[in-house]
Structure formats: structure tokens, C-alpha cells
Amino acid sequence: MQFWIIQGLNSLSLGGLLFLLSSGFSLIFGLMRLANLTHGAFFMLGTYFAAVALRSFEGLNIWITALGVGVTVAAMGGLFERLVLRRLRANPLGQVLVTLGMSFIISDACLMMWGGDSIPVPTPRNLQAPTRLFGFVFPTYRLVLVGCAIAAAVVLYLLLERTRLGAMIRAGVDDSQMARAVGIRVSNLFTMVFALGAGIAGAAGVLGGPILSAYPGLDADMLPLALIVVILGGIGSLPGAFVGSFIIGTIYTFGTALFPELAYIILFLPMIFVIAFRPQGLFGRVIA
């Protein structure tokens, strides 16, 4: 019983982390029709920044770190979109290749700066004590992480559904030519959404740090998880990313715990199933 409950919680916290990672990917894809392969690298960059910041400044608050790193990575993403991706608007394949090239550059730069050993990210001191609930002991930080993901989901949902900016983004997703025609600056939206997605990935990297720690290859571990989540949930759909994250989080956690060698195969079974019977994903719409 203890095993199932603890692993269940681990599933939830990994799911929350995956949502933070894949929601940005999904947003970017939905608006820009761009598979951003730099996304895993943005996440890893966030984790390394967190490792450096939290280890060199004793007592630095992890939430402030996440905010600061998120803004930094968002700025980098925005610059990348403005300077490089923008030139390739008419060339989707070129865009993918450029994001792939960028991910190589970032991950190699991390390796150069911080070496090949993994760097643990300290858990915030006030969250280190375990929480007792119903006679079971839970790591508090993981509980908080689940809360974070839900909060982020609510904020993103409100941003997209209840604000003017969100309405413009939705208009751009549905019909970008028409949106341009009625005076929405879709190209500015592209920069904003790309920066937002990159920023969320960077902040997710910070929050995931205490669980995953920063190591070379973190980007290559996280990117396929994000891909599987969005393929499963439906590319460009926020609820899809949310549901897909928790499905994949659960499967991955229990898979690794029960069949460690086969976890990777089990992980992609639901993806195959969805592709076979519902190629647009659980919550996806058919892209006209």
C-alpha cells in the first residue's frame, strides 16, 4: 500500500512537471506550427541556472529563482525567435532544423560551462521536512510541485480564455490570415508566445531541479517526454497537455518502479494506441 501511494504521488509530481514542460511546447506549436526542438534545452538551461543560483546564494528563495530564470530564458527565446526563426517563416523544415541546431549549441555550452558531473539542486529548506497525511509520509516538495502545476494550468487557462491577449492568440491559432486582416499583429504574438513557452520551460527546469538535478543529457531525456505528451494529448491543446502529462507521468513512474528495463517501451504504448485510433490526439482538433 505504501508503495502504491508513494509512487502515485511521484506520478502526480512528474505529471505536474511534464505539464509545465509541455504546455509551452504545445502553445508554441498551436500558434506557430513550429516543433520547437530547443524546448528540452530551455528546460535544462533552467535547471543549471537554478543549480548555480541556489548553490551560490545560500537561502535564495526557489520561487524567486524560478521567476528570474523564467524571465531570463524567455528573453533568450524571444531573441532567438526575432533574430533567427523569423527569417524562416516560410520554411517549416528549416525552422525545425534551426531549433535542433540551437539545442545542440545550448546543451554543449552547458557541458562546457558546468562539466559532465550532475549537480544536485538543493530542496528549499522550509519544504525539506516530510508531510504526514493519513498516516503516510510524503516529501513535501513533490506535493508543492503538483500544486504549482495546477496553479500554472489555471493561470494559463485564464490567460488564454479570459484576457484580450488570449483572445488574440486564439484568433491567431484559428486563422492567422484573418487575424492579421482585422489588425492583430500576429508576428508580435509569435515572439510573445515563443518567449512565454521558453520561459515556462525554463521555470519548469528550476522547479524540477530538486527532483532531477542538473546533468548533461537532461534535455535529451525531457524532450521526448514532452513530444509524447503532446502527441498523446493533441498538439496545441492545453487540456490535452494537462491530461497527457499526468497519464505519461503515471505510466513512466510505475513503469520505472515495476519494470525498470522496459519503462521506455511501456511509455510509448499509449502514444501508439492514440496515433492508431485518434491521430489528432485525445484533445486535438484536425488541422485543416
Add this chain to the structure above:
Amino acid sequence: MKWLATIVIVASFALPPFFAGDFYINLASQILIASIFALSLNLLVGFGGMTSLGHASYLGIAAYVSALLTSRYGFGHGAAAMLSLSATVVMAALFGLIALRASGLGFLMITLALSQVLWGLAYRMSGVTNGDNGVAGLTRPAPFGIPLETPASFYWFVLFIAVLSFLMMAIFVSSAFGSSLRGVRDQPRRMAALGFNPWLIRWITFVYAGFWGGISGLLYVYYHKYIHPSALSITSSAEALLGVIAGGSGTLGGPVVGAAVVLLLKNFASAYVERWNMLLGFVFLFIVLVMPAGIVPGVEKLTARFRGKRS
């Protein structure tokens, strides 16, 4: 004249072992292997319009199956090669079924995810694949009793296979089937209206490309006598894709030139800088931003202009 020129060129490929040092002969073998790999990927990317970021799967599967069968289960090289190519074809057929449910970026993401899964398996299933240590202590085959241990003999062996596979792929794309493949790439709906089955045409191409990817995988493992999960990594797929794009996708010569450029760059750059991945990333940016059509079409355009001026 054209035939004569072709024969002279092919014959000149056979010459390096007579004057070059072992280092360069080995480098040439590696270039040929990378060329087969890039050519097979080009069937998908250039002629089929299906950009795959998971082509290393087929190289890796063939290499791993052959390595494990010969080193651990005592198979002969002939049987191991047959079995590993069969495994590769089955794998490509399955992956094709999955990936071809989507097209465009969806196809790219699915191929990437599938190949990352294989990469993860090669790392984590250490009971079978030996994990991060890789499978070492492998041997090269001796077809018809001819040992391939010297760089020269191995080079000629690879050259023979490379010429064969180049011809087979050239015949494939210039056949009626190849025309229908290009038709499906450019106008899938019209082709469907004409009674072709676009899905089947794509799937057959996918499997055929997987087969030649498997051939290059066998040569790869024969050359290195060692296999490591990194052969399955996204970097490995990306290098091949860069070769195709850099050389010029949709041409027959392009991937050969591109693969050679990438490999030479990797070899010579790694003598001076440690950061191959970073350099690879910058080359990606450079090629896409500056030379999007690739080297071979670029040069063709230049020579066409040159000829136009003279005549």
C-alpha cells in the same frame, strides 16, 4: 561519353588504397558508410517529402542485432547479417505504420520520439545491450574467405556495397515507382484521384529506406567493431539529416557530398576543438540560413550559369 565518365569516376574511387595512408583510407570508408546512410534517409526526405529525425534507429538496430548475435550467441556473420537486416525491415515496417499516420511536423515528431525510445532502451536495458559500456570485442566478417582486417580490403568491400546500394537507390527513384513517389510528395490528392495509394507508396519507401539504413548499420558495426547507444542518439540522426540537407535533398549526389562534408568536418574539427556538438549546431544554423538548397544544387546552378555564358 557519360558512361565512360561514370566508369572512370567509379574506378578512381577504387584507387586511394594504392597511395593514401591508413588514416585516410579509414576516413574514406567512414565517408562511404555515412553516404549510404544519408542516401537512404534522402529517399524519405528528398524524394518522399517525409522528414524523419529518427533514421538512426535503423542503423542502430541492424548494428546492435548483428553485434549481439555474433558476440553473444555465436552466430556466423552471414546468418547474423540476414537476421539483423530482417529485424531492421520489420522494425521499419512497424515504425512506418505508426509514423505515417501523420505527415509533416507530426511525422517528424513521431519518428524522433520512436528513435529516442530505442536510444533509451539501448541505454537502460543493460542486461541485453550492455548499456553505456556498449558492445565491444566484435569481429569483421570474411566474405568468401577474404579477411577484411586491413584498411584497404575493408575499404574495397565498403566501396563495393556502396556502389551497389547507390545503384539500387538510383534505380528506385528513377523507376516508375520513384515517379509516383515524387508525385505523392508534391500532389498527394491528385495522385489519390488518379488511383494511386499515397499511403502505400510512402510506406514502401519508408521500409526500403529502413533497409538501406540497416545496410549502413552493418557496415558501421563492422568498421568500428564496437557499438554504443550514441549510434542511436538524436545527434546521429541529425548528422545524417544535416548531410542530406547540406548536400542537397532530392538529388542523388547531394547526400554523398553532404555526408562527406559532415564527416570531414567532424574529423578535422575534433582534432582542434572539443566541442563537436556545438559546431554541428552552428553548421545547422549556417546551412539553413545561408545555403537552404544545399551544396550540390548550388554548384549546379553556378555551373549552369557558367555554361549559359559560354554558349
